[in-house]
Amino acid sequence: MEGSVRVRFAPSPTGLLHIGGLRTALYNYLFAKGNNGTFVLRIEDTDQARYVEGAEEDIHRSLKWAGMEVDEGPENPGDVGPYRQSERKDMYEQYAEQLVEQGNAYYAFDTPEELDQMRERLKKSGNPSPKYDAITRMSMKNSLTLPEEEVERKLEEGEEYVIRLKVPRRETIRFEDEVRGFVSFESKGLDDQVLLKSDGMPTYHLANVVDDHLMKISHVIRGEEWLSSTPKHILMYEYFGWEPPKMAHLPLIMSPSGGKLSKRKAETEGIPINTKDYIEQKFEPEALVNFLAYLGWSPGDDSEIHSLEELCDLFSLDRVSKGGAVFDYKKLIWYNEHYLREKPADELWPRVQEIAKEHDLDPDEGYMKQIIPLMKERVSKVEDFVTMGRFFFEDPEEYEDKAVKKWKDNSAELLEAYVEKIEELDGDDFEAKTLKDKIKEVIEEYDVGFGPVMMPLRVAVSGMGYGPDLTPTIELLGKETTIRRINTAIERLG
Missing domain, CATH: 1.10.8 (Helicase, Ruva Protein; domain 3)
Structure with a gap:
């Protein structure tokens, strides 16, 4: 990797951190750490209308919980701050003005009503997706169509305007994507993107390009949904005369039933959608990290279990898949079980x-x-x-329906025989091995299999038809409790 690697995770605080956002952060983090680089957190809060109270705290908490240390961000600034776009507001305007001076952008004075009329007019004439572009801009109210003195007057009188990018009419914009290879877009499919809004705030597109340049970002690793915006960003880099960072667009996370994993789909399929849900449901962070790493990437061998440190060494962008990755909740549970056992x-x-x-x-x-x-x-x-494991502390109040079905006509008789045998045991003898031997004695005397004794015995002591290894469980519960529970079960289940 020539030069120093600097990547950024740049979420908008418009809600809780989505699981897809956490995966984007993870891939940025793994790439940075694997290349001795810097992991930057930038909060993209230019859209004040959609700002959600507490969302930024949620981002910080989620990253910390997952074990991703931020090298530079709002909480530990480096020397390219501030790290919140709302605090960088003053620097964007000069860059938008620079593009206007160069002839790569222009002032547009159209009111929302005039924009709606333009869209209606174009729809009527058979254009299904009308946009403000190289063709329509010439019939609108902007500094390209109005006389110079009128533009000056409007600006002096403080009339509201936006600054729009002047996208060329016929140009092919090509760039190499680290995941997808060469990608090309025709400029006629792009609109004249608003760069500076009428309140002086930049849009995502302008702020993104300016900040990535000023923060010396070497690689932009983000979700596939930003792929179609990239040509506008490439144009801006060209107009500013800046070297664009390398781009990598990550595959979508798909729902098990097909299609993108939306909030609604996740809810119907019982998949928690926000990182906060995983924290509250007490998942092991290592399990979620390991699972997410494999959601769109693999190391190229059969290995599946890797710590965050190991993933940093293994991760590379050329092994990220182009196609969508299906969120397999069962696999996540499998990871969770693995990491619980390790602890x-x-x-x-x-x-x-x-x-x-x-x-x-x-x-x-x-x-x-x-x-x-x-x-x-x-x-x-x-x-x-x-x-x-509640039955380790309290006698079962009821027996699970499924478990009761395993209580047969001879169950009471077999358990009575077992109680007789364990009543003779002293404290020291009341241990798993001896308890198992006594089960074998009952089996031999009554000429039955293990099941007819073990199943009702489990139901009696735990109230359930499943659970931990039975004889060590009985040893832990102790003689008095075990006998009392067996007798209760015989009484209640007959």
Whole structure:
């Protein structure tokens, strides 16, 4: 990588950070770290009307939670600040004016009504998507069509205007995309983009180009939805005489049922759409990061499990896929289960304790640290230690319907035989191995399989038809509790 790599994640604070935004941030971060580069956070808040209170805090919190350290941003500025576009407002106007002076942009004085009339007029004459462009600009009210003195007068009197980019009528704009290869656009398909709004605020397009240049951004890595805006940006770089950064447009995230993963689709398919949902649902951040890295990229081998540090070493733009990536929620859960299993009980205990308190339980630390390793193979999320493991603290109040179906006519008889056998055991003998031997004795005496004893026994002690390894579970519950629960089940299920 020649020169120093500088990338930016540039979200707009118009709502909570979407999962697609987090993936864009991740790819920028991985690319920066893998190339000893700098990861910049820039807040694109020029659209004041859509600004959402608390959205910027949500962006900072989400990145921190996912383990992505920001090298330069609003909270730790470097020397190309400020890092919020609203605080850079004064610098954009001079660049828009420069383009007007060069003849690459112009003042437009059209009112919203006049713009609507133009669109209506063109629709009637058979143009399905009318725009303000090389053809229509000549019949509008702007500094290209009005006499010079009238333009001067309008500006002096403070009449409202916008500055528009003067897009050439017949030109092919080509650039190389790091993901897609060469991309070309015909300029006749582009409109004369507004660069400076009537309130003096820049649009995304002007602010983006100026900031990427001033912040010395080497690579622009962003979602595919920005691909169609890129030719306008390339034109501006050309007009300013600046070297454009390398461009890379990431594939869309697709819904399992097809099409783009929209908010509505995500809701119907039970996929959390915002990073905040994953934080609140207590997902393991490493699992989400590992999953998102593979959502549109792969290292080219069969490996699937990688830490953030490893991903930084492995990541490259040429392995990013062009086609959309399907959000497979089951795969995310698979990652979550993996990372939960990797964590020692000491690390999980404080989180489990907090969740237990939310469920009105106050587990003993030593006891809980014995339960955690036992349940690890069965849990998908950290709260399962408490919700699925509640029977470690309380006798089951009811039995799951599915589990009750496994209670057969001979279940009571078999469990009574088992109780007789374990009643004889002393404290020291009440351990998983011996408890399993006693199950085998019942099986041999009654000439049945393991299932007819194990299933009702599990139902009796836990109220469920599934859960952690049974005999170590019974050992943890202890003799008195186990016998009491078996007798209750026999009474209630007959």
